[in-house]
Amino acid sequence: MISIKSEREIELMKHAGHINYLTHQEVAKHLRVGITTKELNDLAHKFILANDCKPSFLGFEGYPASICVSINDEIVHGIPGKRKIKNGDVVSIDIGVEYKGYHSDSANTYIVGQVKPEVEALVANTKKSLYEGLSAIKEGAKISDIGSKVESYAKKCNLGVVQELVGHGVGTSIHEDPDVPNYYTPNTRVLKAGMVIAVEPMLNLGSRHVYLEENDWTVRTEDGLPSAHFEHTVLVTKDGYVILTGE
Ligand code: MG
Ligand code: MG
Numbered sequence: 001m002i003s004i005k006s007e008r009e010i011e012l013m014k015h016a017g018h019i020n021y022l023t024h025q026e027v028a029k030h031l032r033v034g035i036t037t038k039e040l041n042d043l044a045h046k047f048i049l050a051n052d053c054k055p056s057f058l059g060f061e062g063y064p065a066s067i068c069v070s071i072n073d074e075i076v077h078g079i080p081g082k083r084k085i086k087n088g089d090v091v092s093i094d095i096g097v098e099y100k101g102y103h104s105d106s107a108n109t110y111i112v113g114q115v116k117p118e119v120e121a122l123v124a125n126t127k128k129s130l131y132e133g134l135s136a137i138k139e140g141a142k143i144s145d146i147g148s149k150v151e152s153y154a155k156k157c158n159l160g161v162v163q164e165l166v167g168h169g170v171g172t173s174i175h176e177d178p179d180v181p182n183y184y185t186p187n188t189r190v191l192k193a194g195m196v197i198a199v200e201p202m203l204n205l206g207s208r209h210v211y212l213e214e215n216d217w218t219v220r221t222e223d224g225l226p227s228a229h230f231e232h233t234v235l236v237t238k239d240g241y242v243i244l245t246g247e
Contacts, residue, residue, distance in 0.1 A: 002169055002177050004194035009102060009171070010235060013196055016099035017233055017244030019051045020106045023095050027067070031110055033087050037069040040093070041080035048097055056096025056103045056174040063217065068094040068107075070218070075162055075202050075210060075227040076107075077217040087113035090123060092229040096174050103174040105198040106245035107231035118205060119226055125157040126203040126228035133182070133199045134234060137191060137241040143178055144187045150201045151183040160208035162227070165219065167200045170233050191236045196244070200231030 005013065026047045027040050045066040048055050055066035063077075070078030070092040071085075078092070085091060094107040109123050132153040136145035146167075154161045167180030178189055182201045191197075206225035213220060221227050234241040 002189070002192075002195055003171050004192060005171065005196055005235070010194070012100050012102040013104060013170070013233070013235070014244055016053065016097050016102050017104040017106070019048065019053045019099060020095055020097040020104040020233075020245045021247060022051070023047050023097060024093065024106060024108055027093050027095070028108070028110065031085065031091060031112060033085055033112060035085050037071075037078065037080040037083050037085070040069055041065050041067050044095060052099070054098040056098045056105070060096070060174060068092070070094070070229065072226045073221045073224045075204070075219045075221060076165060076229060077219055079215060079217055085112055088115050089113070090115065090119060090226045090228060092227075094229065094231065098174075101172055103170050103172070104233045104245050105170055105174055105200075105231060106233060107200060107229045109228040109230060121157070122159060122203065122205045122226060123228045125153070125159060126201055127230045129153045129201045129203060130199060130230040130232065133201060134232070134241055137234065137236055139191060139193045139236060139238045141191050142187070143180060143189045143191060144185050146199055147181040148184045154201070154203050160204035160206055162202035162204060162208055162210055164210050165202060167198045167231070170196050170198050193236055193238050195236040196233060197236065198231055198233045200229065202227060202229045
């Protein structure tokens, strides 16, 4: 069942989303060549706690860190560690923040230093595909309209759409009903005002195919080409949506 949030719940989720946004700002400020992914994790962790919130991902289904840092061919769930950021890396940062039992989920992809133009286009177009998907959202729209929009934009840009991972509802759990795929499905479920969902296209420079690393978390592109990931948690309204994880 897809939950409809009360005014009180929406206020708590707005706060969780705002701290999520500020945590992204904090991580982005420190993202540079030579910093380790563990250092990025630790400063996000400290920042979240200092704002009376909790990192949603830590311990979720056994996940061992506070944020995900996925580099180049890593699509999602890169586990922070000793690895250092290098010039030319494509770095996806995914953050979950919990405030008083309510969650927010948001991802951004950054280019560190110089990359080929096609990699720059991958990152810019994945971000655009998120806003294409969001543009379908309003009360009465089908959930599948979101995926259709993302997919048609990605196809136009000749990018692969990851299908093994999807967006989702957000609330008292970081992952709730419904699934929000980034591709067309014949699903006829309809959005209602008060639902909160995370939309999160993961687009690949090459094919859409992926594999799971031996650590059972990190998902990589099968062809080794880079991937990008953008995500916002949004509130569905009568005539559109409100981004909870933005400024
Ligand atoms: Mg996320
Ligand atoms: Mg998510």
